[in-house]
Amino acid sequence: xxxxxxxxxxxxxxxxxxxELLAWVRxxxxxxxxxxxxxxxxxxxxxDRLTTELVAAGTLTKLNEDKAPNSFLANSDPxxxxxxxxxxxxxxxxxxDAGPTNNWVDxxxxxxxxxxxxxxxxxxRTMYVIPFCMGPLGSDDPKLGVExxxxxxxxxSMRVMTRVGPEVVAxxxxxxxxxxxxxxxxxxxxxxQDDVPWPCNPDKYITHFPEDREIWSFGSGYGGNALxxxxxxxxxxxxxxxxxxGWLAEHMLILKLISPEEKAYYIAAAFPSACGxxxxxxxxxxxxxxxxETLGDDIAWMRFGDDGRLYAVNPExxxxxxxxxxxxxxxxxxxxxxxxxxxxxxxxxxxxxxxxWWEGLEGDPQHLIDWRGNDWTPDSDTPAAHPNSRYxxxxxxxxxxxxxxDDPKGVPISxxxxxxxxxxxxxxxxxxxxxxHGVFMGxxxxxxxxxxxxxxxxTIRRDPMAMLPFLGYNxxxxxxxxxxxxxxxxxxxxxKVFYVNWFRRGADKRFLWPGFGENSRVLKWxxxxxxxxxxxxxxxxxxxATPESLDLEGLDxxxxxxxxxxxxxxxxxxxxxxSIEEWFDFVGEKLPTxxxxxxxxxxxRLNADK
Ligand SMILES: Nc1nc2c(ncn2[C@@H]2O[C@H](COP(=O)(O)OP(=O)(O)OP(=O)(O)O)[C@@H](O)[C@H]2O)c(=O)[nH]1
Ligand SMILES: O=C([O-])CC(=O)C(=O)O
Ligand SMILES: [Mn+2]
Numbered sequence: 020x021x022x023x024x025x026x027x028x029x030x031x032x033x034x035x036x037x038x039e040l041l042a043w044v045r046x047x048x049x050x051x052x053x054x055x056x057x058x059x060x061x062x063x064x065x066x067d068r069l070t071t072e073l074v075a076a077g078t079l080t081k082l083n084e085d086k087a088p089n090s091f092l093a094n095s096d097p098x099x100x101x102x103x104x105x106x107x108x109x110x111x112x113x114x115x116d117a118g119p120t121n122n123w124v125d126x127x128x129x130x131x132x133x134x135x136x137x138x139x140x141x142x143x144r145t146m147y148v149i150p151f152c153m154g155p156l157g158s159d160d161p162k163l164g165v166e167x168x169x170x171x172x173x174x175x176s177m178r179v180m181t182r183v184g185p186e187v188v189a190x191x192x193x194x195x196x197x198x199x200x201x202x203x204x205x206x207x208x209x210x211x212q213d214d215v216p217w218p219c220n221p222d223k224y225i226t227h228f229p230e231d232r233e234i235w236s237f238g239s240g241y242g243g244n245a246l247x248x249x250x251x252x253x254x255x256x257x258x259x260x261x262x263x264x265g266w267l268a269e270h271m272l273i274l275k276l277i278s279p280e281e282k283a284y285y286i287a288a289a290f291p292s293a294c295g296x297x298x299x300x301x302x303x304x305x306x307x308x309x310x311x312e313t314l315g316d317d318i319a320w321m322r323f324g325d326d327g328r329l330y331a332v333n334p335e336x337x338x339x340x341x342x343x344x345x346x347x348x349x350x351x352x353x354x355x356x357x358x359x360x361x362x363x364x365x366x367x368x369x370x371x372x373x374x375x376w377w378e379g380l381e382g383d384p385q386h387l388i389d390w391r392g393n394d395w396t397p398d399s400d401t402p403a404a405h406p407n408s409r410y411x412x413x414x415x416x417x418x419x420x421x422x423x424x425d426d427p428k429g430v431p432i433s434x435x436x437x438x439x440x441x442x443x444x445x446x447x448x449x450x451x452x453x454x455x456h457g458v459f460m461g462x463x464x465x466x467x468x469x470x471x472x473x474x475x476x477x478t479i480r481r482d483p484m485a486m487l488p489f490l491g492y493n494x495x496x497x498x499x500x501x502x503x504x505x506x507x508x509x510x511x512x513x514x515k516v517f518y519v520n521w522f523r524r525g526a527d528k529r530f531l532w533p534g535f536g537e538n539s540r541v542l543k544w545x546x547x548x549x550x551x552x553x554x555x556x557x558x559x560x561x562x563x564a565t566p567e568s569l570d571l572e573g574l575d576x577x578x579x580x581x582x583x584x585x586x587x588x589x590x591x592x593x594x595x596x597x598s599i600e601e602w603f604d605f606v607g608e609k610l611p612t613x614x615x616x617x618x619x620x621x622x623x624r625l626n627a628d629k
Contacts, residue, residue, distance in 0.1 A: 118493030143208025457516025495609020
């Protein structure tokens, strides 16, 4: 087909006269050769049409309308279930700018390789053009993007996860800057060839060109690989923008904690994927008089306000949450959000009455269709839902959204929490002595690998600020950026930094701390530290809560367990030193002096404590 005959490609079919956008759409259509071009408008009519088409194609199953209104289940190809970090690239012009933590290929070479892959890659399919905005549209500097994709599942998911529609097209105007985000499943259909329910390609590339602020993704239809507004734009590309412009793009939830005196505190927290951000973002405090509201569960963009405080905005519009483990007792607010409808589930199991189920959800189903489409019973030896199965649901449906979640100004952050999944060593909560000490804590966060990415679940890896898979530039420059922000700010106005660990285990492997709603006791301690109202014990690793300083009223946990959850064991920490050393060697010569100083002082304190 010649470009002149691709339906929908003529400028009259486009809702915009943005010259660069129109030229890019033409260039990509000519390269990828789709059957037609369609502009996504994010309307209900579009949602109804695309979901109907995908149900007919076998990609989606319509769920029980009474129990899961306007909601659908997708089952992916079993080889396309999580982010593919080994196939993710930062193609900066110079290799040193991608740094030691990223895969790098020269951008010219990568563009050539991928251009070959994209040639004809949308044949037999529709090419959708989705103008979107990350963050409130009313912001002074709205962060616009346009995703081109040949996946209708991506179009539906982008409508939930980002702001789309005519207001975005209006914001683009004729010449406003936007991030180009190109996505193809890499599964062209030759004439007469039958489609499969989840087209994708075994050869995958998730590529970023940080200087050009461009994203090229090929071969995967899943999550962060394909919904390019999320990890690709709001973290990898935005972190590079933030470095250049003096702000922060972070893998953090944002929550609002309200004390019995009705004082509100905004808290941001960075935990690696599948380590508890969504759960903490929607916490239901168990301590009387305390309430929480949420503003975001995965990404925070933070910049300084005129008053010198750090303000956070959530760039997203929906939740893409881990399903297994989510239930009415661990996270009732997530349950209510998705059960309000308009939700797309991926890789969970289906019940006999056409509703969804996953490990950890209430109920005791005797028969299911598992995520691979096979019959499942409690005797089956494989899980019914994939461990990285997800729900994609509109944030506006969350019953505890803070009214200011959509405010372009953002909210002033009082505390930043870093954390990971650690069976040993790391106490329940530790306060940093200073901003620089807090940056050291963030820089050395370690976590056991989870199912959110390919790899061996359980191995410990260092994950600075939970950003290891999401940095758009050199990790050493990133850590320097954090240190410099502190140097240039009035430290008394900066958030206080804390290191938390909900996952410490006893000798018998059980969790020492009950977690979830009970984490409100830790949040209360943090707020009281900010207010100077409670104590802690000065240890070599920082100021750790004591059982006496924590509110444990009504908590059904033994004193011994609480003490063990809070313990600083010098031998365990001395064990940690070589692995931090190895990590810092890997970061290399750009490691900030301030972080080296903190490491030296930690070693001295531990040795003095021996
Ligand atoms: N033991 C324990 N497990 C928790 C706690 N909070 C969350 N989890 C479990 O951790 C897993 C992931 O939690 P999420 O809140 O979805 O993680 P996330 O950080 O939002 O994950 P991404 O969406 O991948 O970034 C789930 O299986 C939860 O049940 C906690 O306080 N204690
Ligand atoms: O990006 C994804 O696929 C899901 C996610 O939030 C993460 O892995 O942190
Ligand atoms: Mn995440």
